[in-house]
Amino acid sequence: MPAVQKSGTVLIRAVEGAQGSSRGLEGEVRYVYYNEPVVTRVEPSSGALEGGTMLSLYGRGLEEGSNLTCRFGTGDAVAGRQETSTMATCVAPPRPVKDVVWLQVSLNGGADFSGSAVEYAYEAGATVDEVRPSAGDSGVDGQTVTVIGRHFGSGQGLSCLFGTRGRVRGMPMTSTAVVCVAPRGGPGAVGVSVSNNGVDEGQTRGGFVYSGDLKGKSAFVYYEGPERGGILVSLNGGADFSGSAVEYAYEAGATVDEVRPSAGDSGVDGQTVTVIGRHFGSGQGLSCLFGTRGRVRGMPMTSTAVVCVAPRGGPGAVGVSVSNNGVEGETASGIVSVRYEYRSGMSAKSVGRSEVRTGLGSGSVYSETL
Incomplete structure (x- = not known):
């Protein structure tokens, strides 16, 4: 033409x-x-x-x-x-x-x-192998999870999709790990996938359970993929599920009754406290949360006692909670009813030391009298 x-x-x-x-x-x-x-x-x-x-x-x-x-x-x-x-x-x-x-x-x-x-x-598309922890409370904001998998990017489109609960922005850690904050959701299990571009829905063998009021009960959750972990989410509305399964236990949340001592110096490192309560675990996620001052690893003594080193903090009182999975705390299942006070210019105090022997081993518990 x-x-x-x-x-x-x-x-x-x-x-x-x-x-x-x-x-x-x-x-x-x-x-x-x-x-x-x-x-x-x-x-x-x-x-x-x-x-x-x-x-x-x-x-x-x-x-x-x-x-x-x-x-x-x-x-x-x-x-x-x-x-x-x-x-x-x-x-x-x-x-x-x-x-x-x-x-x-x-x-x-x-x-x-x-x-x-x-x-x-x-x-290569993002693939999810595992979500840690694999469960949290329903109706709660701010529950952080680490998604483990392969081929994760680091661009602005990096995101986690929690079934129909919503897509949230991801924080890249490595090509095999990304951190996301689970959106608020009602009780139930959802698949978790990662997208590198904010559009695609990657492959997944991992999931997250919003536990609702199921604590204290045991349950089976369905599983898809290798034996390393994950939760099966049916793709046809529950008409078909995998024949393989793993057992998942819902446990009572950690509850704090007392902190000994209940106060310490502000601006000082290394102050050890013994937290007394109920339903304390002994896994790697065991930790103490001192309000907004920070989360520290806990040393398990018994199911009712855990030892933690208070993080440095300025004057003031903070709530103390215990988490068994390293995620839950003040805003989730760890019930806060006890506080620890950071005091400036504390006077002389007496310090006592006692040996504690448990099925988990032995250790020293320090107590202070103000």
């Missing part, structure tokens, strides 16, 4: 015979000239090798054709959809290996492609 100066529609009619004696044939066709589309950016700019990522392309002149097509590199072309004159959408096809390709658009079904292009990166 000959070149023209502006876009528009022309009518084409076939003729026969020599010039000057030609006659028109019946019928005519319409031919559309359009301005070349310009692509300036794509969101997201990366996606999983498996494909299926919904992409939004932005630019100019994207509405004039009737058959929008997206081309990835020199090969794969897929049908797209025109949304406005400055935006179109298409779904990324799969690719066998990691790669960065040029993404172009066509408005005539692939006969001509735009001279402009944007980069799109194919990456």
Whole structure:
């Protein structure tokens, strides 16, 4: 077709015979000239090798054709959809290996492609293997979990999806660990997946249980994948579940009744206290939370006593709670009814030391009299 100066529609009619004696044939066709589309950016700019990522392309002149097509590199072309004159959408096809390709658009079904292009990166999709801890309280905000897996990124799109409870921003730690704050949710189990671009939903073998009022009871939660952990979430509304399962125990939350001594010097490190209460565990997550002053690791003595070193703090009183899993505390199952006071300029005090022997071993408990 000959070149023209502006876009528009022309009518084409076939003729026969020599010039000057030609006659028109019946019928005519319409031919559309359009301005070349310009692509300036794509969101997201990366996606999983498996494909299926919904992409939004932005630019100019994207509405004039009737058959929008997206081309990835020199090969794969897929049908797209025109949304406005400055935006179109298409779904990324799969690719066998990691790669960065040029993404172009066509408005005539692939006969001509735009001279402009944007980069799109194919990456290994994020995979979740485990969530630590795998359970928390329902109806509670601020419960932090560490998601363990593979191929985690570090970009702005990094996020965790808790089933239908919502997507939250992720804090990258390594390519195998990301920290997220579980959104508030009612009782029940949800699958947890990680997205590197804020759009894709990665593969998952991990989950999180919102425990509700189930503490003190035992339950079975269904499991999918290797024996290292995880919770199965049915993909068809509970009609089918995996035949494999692991036992998950709901336990009574740690409760603090007393702190000995109940006060110490402000601005001083290394002050040991004995926390007395109920339902204390002995695992690696055992810890004491001193209000906003910080969380410290606990040394288990018995199910009713744990020893912790109070973090340095300025004058004032703080609530003391105990967590068995390293996550729960003042805002979750650790019930705060006891406080520890940081005092300035404390006078002389007497210090006593006693040996404690338990099934977990022996140790020294220090007590102070003010």
